[in-house]
Amino acid sequence: MHAIYAFGLLILLAFLGSRLIRKGKRTFSPLTLIFHSGLVYILLGLYLGRRGLGVLSPQVLQGLYPVFSLGLGWVGFLFGFQLEYRYLKRFPRRYVWLSLSLFLTVTILTAAPLVWVFEQWFDDPRFFLHGMAGALGLLAGIHSPTLLNLVSSWMPKRGNYHYLARFLVSVGGFWGVVGMALLASFWHFPVIGQGILTKGFIMLGMSTLLPLLLGILFHHLTAKRVSESELLVYLLGMVFFVSGAGFYFNLLPLYVCMILGIVYSNLTRRHERIYPILLAAEKPLYIVLLILVGALWEFDLDLRIALLVLLLLGLRLAGHVFGAPFWGRLLKFPFRLPLAFGVSLMSAGGLGVAFAVSIKIAYPMALTDTFLSVALLGIILGEIISPWAIKVSLYRLGSRA
Amino acid sequence: MTLVALILIFALMLLLRSPWLLPMANPQQSTSVALGFILIFAFLVGKRTAAVKLPQLTGFILAGIICGPFVLKFISASEVENLQLLDGLALSLIALTAGGEMHLERLKHRFRALSAVVIFQTLCVILGFLGFGLLVLPWFGWLGPSGFSQLLAFSLLLGTLATATSPSTTIAVITETRSEGKYTDLVLSGAVVKDFAVIGIFAFSLSFADALVTPGQGFSIGFLGVILQEVGISLALGVAIGVLIILYLRYVKGELSVFILGVAFFTYEISHSYGYHPLLICLLAGFIVQNYSAQGDRLIQALEKVATPVYVVFFAISGASLDLRALRQGWILALLCFAWRGVLTFAGTYFGARVSGEDVRFRRAGWSGYIAQAGVTLGMAIVVGETFPGWGEEFKALVLAVIALNQVIGPILLQKFLIKSGEAGRRVPERSWAMKRLPDEST
Secondary structure, eight states, X not given: OOHHHHHHHHHHHHHHXXXXXXXXXOOSOHHHHHHXXXXXXXXXXXXXXXXXXXXXXXXXXXXXXXXXHHHHXXXXXXXXXXXXXXXXXXXXXXXXXXXXXXXXXXXXXHHHHHHHHHHXXXXXXXXXXXXXXXXXXXXXXXXXXXXXXXXXXXXXXXXXXXXXXXXXXXXXXXXXXXXXXXXXHHTOTTSTTSSHHHHHHHHHHXXXXXXXXXXXXXXXXXXXXXXXXXXXXXXXXXXXXXXXXXXXXXXXXXXXXXXXXXHHHHHOSOHHHHHHHHHHHHHHHHHHHHHHHHHHOOOOOOHHHHHHHHHHHHHHHHHXXXXXXXXXXXXXXXXXXXXXXXXXXXXXXXXXXXXHHHHHHXXXXXXXXXXXXXXXXXXXXXXXXXXXXXXXXXXXXXXXX | OHHHHXXXXXXXXXXXXXXXXXXXXXGGXXXXXXXXXXXXXXXXXXXXXXXXXXXXXXXXXXXXHHHSTTTTOSSOHHHHHHTTHXXXXXXXXXXXXXXXXXXXXXXXXXXXXXXXXXXXHHHHHHHHHHHHHHHHGGGGTTTTTOOHHHHHHHHHHHHHHHHOOOHHHHHHHHHHHTOOSHHHHHHHHHHHHHHHHXXXXXXXXXXXXXXXXXXXXXXXXXXXXXXXHHHHHHHHXXXXXXXXXXXXXXXXXXXXXXXXXXXXXXXXXXXXXXXXXXXXHHHHHHHHXXXXXXXHHHHHHHHHHXXXXXXXXXXXXXXXXXXXXXXXXXXXXXXXXXXXXXXXXXXXXXXXHHHTTOOHHHHHHGXXXXXXXXXXXXXXXXXXXXXXXXXXXXXXXXXXXXXXXXXXXXXXXXXXXXXXXXXXTOSOGGGSOTTSOOGGGOO
16 A cells, blocks of 8 residues: 555554543543553554555664654653653652662562673574563553543542652653663664773764754744744654654654654643644554554564563563662651552653564564564553553552541 | 744754665655654744745655655655645645635635636647647757647647636635635636636647647547546535435534544545546535535535645645756746746736626636646646657657646735735635734744
8 A cells, every 4th residue: 555545644643542432421441541542553553564454664664763752752842842841840850760660679679680681592692672561561560640630530439649640640751761871872773882981972872862952942943933834843843853863863753752742842832732732633643553563563473472571561560560669768658658659650651662673673674573572562451451440559558548 | 933943854864864874764664753853844944934924835845756756755755755645645634725715605705707717818828739740849859850830739638738727725725815706706716617628628739739649549539427426426526415414514523523534534545546537526525515405604614624634745845856857957948938827818808807707807817827737737738748759758758848847836826816916815714714924924
């Protein structure tokens, strides 16, 4: 199928999907909730991709990379835009420290065994294997707030645990994306192994300075009175430019656009004008991105992948379950964090998917297909168990808080 | 601020494309960065041109030319080709807007003037270029030692292509200047009607030219049936899509921007693939919604919401696609053709307006609304190039050079005409699209 027809098909699916997501009646069922989180569109993409109908063939996907770029950039920008210092400073400092500590715990706890497992099971050069294990570790530390927000709408009572969990899942992605930016800079494809430090600092500097500069420019361009369409032109232009530069230099589009979002959000006073634009395009773009991710997915379930998925989930769960109470005690939280609390942080959602596909695009190697399979299966399973996990932990803890 | 932003974004792109960073880049993934750059850069250039009282559209086109594959090469030829994905989408949106801006009642009143202007312009331009070709072209040594029949074919096709005006450029300038009134209607509907008339005339001219230059090849009128069939199906599709949009606006309402994008996209791609006329389909669909339902204003508002970025990219890319090599090679003849077309358009408009009783202002200045040329002319030039190997390529090069001039000068002339006629800025702000300038943004 020609790329432009595929693009048209995606518009149609995005339209239908976003209507269904908005109109659907919400009931507490993990299957319904996974539909509302949109992850089923990955399966639709898989069906439309090379392994299914072949509508979204690799050639077509190549032609649709600007759409990937926009989708990933939009997710990154929207995420960064929510990280507004004015809002974040309301939370106690120990919340931030807990978030960072928990992220590091889960990442190290997941990555370290995976390095050993990868070395045993795969024959690729060691620096590739270590990078992939590191990326899975970072993915394990990422959270998404979508499911928690959905499930908590049924909660009869919300307290400290709920607010802490909301903070952690909202901010947790930041550390993961920053970690991945570091990894992608110092483990830069295709120059892995050559002049790591110099090129790493150049890449990291570019990933940070470019969106920083453009974020300031964006702010100055929109500081005066601008029409909605003018705002849209600047927003689209900035996201395309920054995310495109990410693609062009194999930087992480999520990171560069997140920095753009953070810079702009903390400079501008136009939140009330830009949010409607961001949110209006969010659902259709998100669905398009998920479908494309599904189509890009070279799904291949063998024993190694199945075991890796279980290992990823198990380590992630262990890291959260034991990490939260440990750091809670060390950081002298005014309320005790029980083991059950960490169970509520299992959803990686859309940010996790965007993270995984960024790796797949940045590192075009056979090993990244395995990585994508493990990551996506891990995320989907995580989304299925998350509603129960949140119910089990936060519902119960809510009554105690 | 606009100037500082322009310099900054330009410097950034220069840095990103520098040979120093090239070894670390992935050239296959450069389309997005090119798209983002051109979106911001062209929009800012458009703001600068607006500040010196030129159309923003001219700024978009100039930005495309400057950054395109013939000047600074910030956007390569392959990136321009990749970005053509947006072309169909933009054309459909423009045609929907044009249809939505055409009010049946107003057109009825102007039918006489419209038909007279179109007929006189077409006759003047075609006959004028026949004369021009026969008298002037041999002076330039064009077509080598070719015979009279080849010269006649060349001139006839040149005249036919010179008849076309770009409706997309016309509607973009009209919406940008927020124009409304008698002259605006005449210019817009004239551009649209001529665009369709020229398709039929071109088929006739092509067949005639083929009969002239190919020994043993007779003149065929078989193309007429094909054209009638294509136009008939296009009209039917236009009505069907118009009805679909009305039903959607009435009963579904939500996600309007995505729906309009989907309709525009599918209409263009599917109709284009099957040889129908997407411009006619979308134009008629917009016309039906505006004149046979109460949803016209909602359609226009939805179009305005999604249109601006697409328009910026569309015109910037059209600027980047302009073949400057062709202009460089044959600029004297291209300049002559450009000037002669202007004279003939003036004559056609003057006589058409006089016959239909239009006022002196339109008689004298109306021609300047019909100068811009773009997509349809380009498409026809390519067909000529393919149909007549050898001189067809020379023809294509000349037409591309003339298009480059018309597309840069045309919007400026149209804007000046609309401002002078007093119709610019007449439309109420709610109906205007976002390319409007706000009072505090003019500098």
